Amino acid sequence: MDILVIGSGGREHAIVRKLKESPKAGKLYCVPGNGGIACDAACGPVGAMDKEGVLAFAKEHKADFIFVAPDDPLAAGMADFLEAAGFPCFGPNAKAAEIESSKVFSKNLMKKYGIPTAAYEVFTEQGAALEYIREQGKYPVVVKADGLALGKGVVIAQNEQEAEEALQSMMEDKIFGDSGSRVVVEEFLTGPEVTVLAFTDGKTLCPMASSMDHKQAYDGDKGPNTGGMGTISPNPAYTKEAAQRCMEEIFLPTMQAMNAEGRKFKGCLYFGLMLTPDGPKVIEYNSRFGDPEAQVVLPRLETDLAEIITAVAQERLGELEIKWSEKASACVILASGGYPGSYPKGLEIAGLDEKGQIAAMPEVTVYHAGTKRENGKFYTNGGRVLGLTALGDTLEEALETAYRAVDMVNFEGVMYRRDIGRRKL
Numbered sequence: 001m002d003i004l005v006i007g008s009g010g011r012e013h014a015i016v017r018k019l020k021e022s023p024k025a026g027k028l029y030c031v032p033g034n035g036g037i038a039c040d041a042a043c044g045p046v047g048a049m050d051k052e053g054v055l056a057f058a059k060e061h062k063a064d065f066i067f068v069a070p071d072d073p074l075a076a077g078m079a080d081f082l083e084a085a086g087f088p089c090f091g092p093n094a095k096a097a098e099i100e101s102s103k104v105f106s107k108n109l110m111k112k113y114g115i116p117t118a119a120y121e122v123f124t125e126q127g128a129a130l131e132y133i134r135e136q137g138k139y140p141v142v143v144k145a146d147g148l149a150l151g152k153g154v155v156i157a158q159n160e161q162e163a164e165e166a167l168q169s170m171m172e173d174k175i176f177g178d179s180g181s182r183v184v185v186e187e188f189l190t191g192p193e194v195t196v197l198a199f200t201d202g203k204t205l206c207p208m209a210s211s212m213d214h215k216q217a218y219d220g221d222k223g224p225n226t227g228g229m230g231t232i233s234p235n236p237a238y239t240k241e242a243a244q245r246c247m248e249e250i251f252l253p254t255m256q257a258m259n260a261e262g263r264k265f266k267g268c269l270y271f272g273l274m275l276t277p278d279g280p281k282v283i284e285y286n287s288r289f290g291d292p293e294a295q296v297v298l299p300r301l302e303t304d305l306a307e308i309i310t311a312v313a314q315e316r317l318g319e320l321e322i323k324w325s326e327k328a329s330a331c332v333i334l335a336s337g338g339y340p341g342s343y344p345k346g347l348e349i350a351g352l353d354e355k356g357q358i359a360a361m362p363e364v365t366v367y368h369a370g371t372k373r374e375n376g377k378f379y380t381n382g383g384r385v386l387g388l389t390a391l392g393d394t395l396e397e398a399l400e401t402a403y404r405a406v407d408m409v410n411f412e413g414v415m416y417r418r419d420i421g422r423r424k425l
């Protein structure tokens with residue numbers, strides 16, 4: 001089975017690497033890919049949103065299966081388009097992907113089907129939203145843009161002024177474009193955060209190993225929100241009891257709710273959860289693997305990923321038993337200086353050559369997020385540049401190894417968190 005993966009980040013590199021282990025997988029392709037992915041799959045200069053371009057590439061290379069990894073093409077109907085052209089895909093259709101692409105849709109879904117989540121109201125006018133926030137008078141309060149906003153559409157406002165600024169920038173200044181025409185104002189929840197990804201074909205839902213993201217840019221969970229600066233798996237806060245409650249109160253009800261709405265979800269459903277004093281609640285859904293959650297969860301997957309994605313496409317996931325390694329994993333993201341604001345590109349990365357020290361560490365994998373390769377050398381080419389993942393018998397060991405690997409790579413202005421996996425629960 002020749003497989004084409006759509007996307008260009010660390011998540012896509014983790015997917016490609018996992019597929020490479022599969023006896024079922026033949027040739028691997030990735031568009032547009034990046035400098036590191038190009039070492040593992042044949043890449044082509046086709047944008048992830050370019051439906052016609054992707055279709056032409058898939059036809060030219062006679063791909064047997066297409067894995068649509070990022071949120072934007074899913075929301076734009078990439079899977080619908082490719083399936084209509086005869087290519088089986090992993091990834092939900094646009095109607096199902098709305099569970100991520102519209103927070104208003106997902107909040108209303110949870111309300112309708114009694115799935116635990118933060119209390120909220122939806123607003124289309126800034127004045128009404130502000131009035132509601134004033135009336136409630138409870139801070140912090142959470143303001144979310146309805147649509148996709150590169151993971152930056154959520155503001156936790158500590159007071160009325162911050163809430164007003166958030167509403168102004170989303171609804172009037174339109175910093176996220178149309179994504180901010182509607183906003184969700186919701187109750188601030190507390191408790192440890194857990195990510196659980198799940199394979200589902202609409203009939204069966206198989207939760208993957210749990211993980212924990214670190215979204216803020218700086219140590220101590222300070223600074224601006226990013227796409228994610230590091231991850232660990234499993235998540236120590238996610239007990240067996242929590243897992244069982246989530247399955248019964250959140251995961252299965254969500255799959256059933258989507259079916260009842262005529263939006264059968266097939267692919268990877270991402271549950272962003274908070275384990276509150278009142279039980280687990282949903283913070284957000286995503287319609288795809290998380291980045292960098294994929295970089296810690298997939299290395300622990302023991303079942304053939306190619307087998308799983310075909311089973312999902314053919315709605316026979318229930319026939320598989322999915323196995324996970326007992327090992328722990330940790331991923332530290334190396335970002336460009338300045339990220340998530342503006343940053344330079346094209347800086348040479350030292351320490352990645354095949355004879356380098358990292359290459360000699362079997363428990364470490366280097367996932368490329370934003371790199372390009374020229375004359376055998378790697379250069380920075382994005383905000384998040386690399387993800388260094390290590391496996392270990394314990395989380396402590398995985399973290400220690402991942403940070404040893406971090407010390408072996410360098411580029412000018414490199415920025416990373418030194419406290420991944422150290423959050424007090």
Ligand code: AMP
Nearest residue numbers: 118142151154186187188189272283284
């Ligand atoms: P999201 O993009 O929806 O995942 O939100 C980004 C981050 O904001 C989450 O990872 C949480 O840390 C935080 N957050 C979102 N909603 C809430 C909430 N209702 N209460 C507390 N924190 C929240």
Ligand code: GLY
Nearest residue numbers: 227228290291292
């Ligand atoms: N790491 C969070 C996300 O992929 O949305």
